[in-house]
Amino acid sequence: MADGSDTTAPGAEGAGKGIPTLEDMQHWTWVLGRAQQMMLEAGVEAAKITSPATILPSAPAGFDPIPMLQASADFWGDTIKLWQRFLDPEHAEPFRETPEQARDKRFKAPEWREQPVFDFIRQSYLTVADHLLKGVDAVEGVDDRQREQLRFATRGFVDAMSPSNFAATNPQALKRIIETRGESLLKGLENMLADLQRGQLTHTDRAAFEVGRNIATTPGKVVYRTRLYELIHYTPTTPEVLATPLIIFPPWINRFYILDLTPEKSFIAWAVAQGLSVFVVSWKSADASLADVRWDDYVAAQLEAIDVVRELLDAASVHAIGYCVAGTTLAATLAVLAAREEADNVASATFFTAQVDFAHAGDLRHFVDDDQLAMIRSLATDGFLDGRYMAATFNLLRGRDLIWNYVSNNYLLGEEYAPFDLLHWNGDVTNLPAAWHQSYLADLYRDNKLVVPGALSVLGVPIDLTQVATPVYVQAGREDHIAPAESVWKITHHFTGPLRFVLAGSGHIAGVVNPPAAGKYQYWTNDADVSSLDAFVAGASETKGSWWPDWISWIRRIGAGRVPATGARMPGEGSLPALADAPGTYVRAR
Structure with missing residues (x-):
């Protein structure tokens, strides 16, 4: 540039040397003004998107996006302050970050604050993003559900447009390229x-x-196999075990070994060490052979697995765990058993981050309107949905x-x-039977039929959760974005038997997979008879660390009887011969 001033681009080595000329100031004023204009224009265009093919919810008919950018009266005042801070930082009002903005890991690199151009880009982005999100509340002519969809879509757009996501506006990326x-x-x-x-x-x-090498390594045997699942029996590590065995139903949306990661994190290995006879269902990833599978088939599989374990060990009942969608299904299984007067087959039921009432089911509800269901249906091939689509959906939630x-x-x-x-x-990832997936989203997430007595029938049995009197342990994650704690809490409104609710620190995965040895997080309990999660939290006692010891104490209170860990209690030595070593064959199928 003219007059021999420093011409190094801002953000590169040497930035800030020399005195900028009037031409420099004019150039960067135009550049930064254009950048801000582009962000605003992109915000308007994103809000206008109505294609049902997009993975984000569409805007409602007649929606005018302009008020989203003009709703807050102080938006333009904040914009003026941005320019004042850039052109005359010594006399301008400082940028006041919210606590959330101060913790934003995207802008933790010092360049975002120390280099004027990148500091302006950061502040401009945060300002525009804040007002875009605030503007959602000012949109007229939409109902609460549509407003939540708009908020979710706007938040997704705002995150996608962060300057940290683009090489030209990420100072760390530019620095790394040079280095x-x-x-x-x-x-x-x-x-x-x-x-x-x-x-x-x-x-x-x-x-x-690698599965079987350094994850999913707890010793055991596959002792039963159907077209839908393998049943794994784990080898006892104590001379005696509780007489009542434990059967775990993980979600078939994912691989079972979330509960059997590395040995120090494995809930399965820990449960075995507590003296439990542990069985786990390993679901098969769907292919064309499972195109006919419906929800009834998963309930039938749970009923069958329970009976197989009871017969193998000559046990009157089992303890059952249902994680996420398998917990939702376990609720229906308990209702079927109650209707058949076979409730005693299950001594207790534990629910890990599972929902039965979907009235407050979180951000996944944004993917279950008619357009979204039609789009998901179009993605299915040969009767199953590629698991990568589900993975992308869950990634979008965070x-x-x-x-x-x-x-x-x-x-x-x-x-x-x-x-x-x-x-x-x-x-x-695992693939899902397409027909099951559609009915699950429509009947449960969209229409919330599971909690309406008789609205759903499974295996010819009308489902009524109020008939379930089985002792129940319910675990929810305080920061769960898939099964929000408020939604999980609603289980307490439907079951009629003794129930213990535990609120764990962290979310859908880390809140569950939290071994005591790690010393992480905390959990809350409240023995008072309260009617809401807020009331539960207000009167709750906090305990540091894992909730697992609380759970095993609860299990032992239900039945402390023990038997020798011999005979059928050893995998493959009873009436069911071993078919394969744990973790089995289905978990490896792609």
């Missing part, structure tokens, strides 16, 4: 192209873990953490993937 002489750019491109080829975002080093964080680190910065067993499991 590595472009190697980081090539590595990031390699990572991105590999993910595009796989059709799935990578979160961790895919070679770091897009900032599970999508854009990896776009920034592994695409823009070209960083290597860190080994993480939980994220390996998260990427090990």
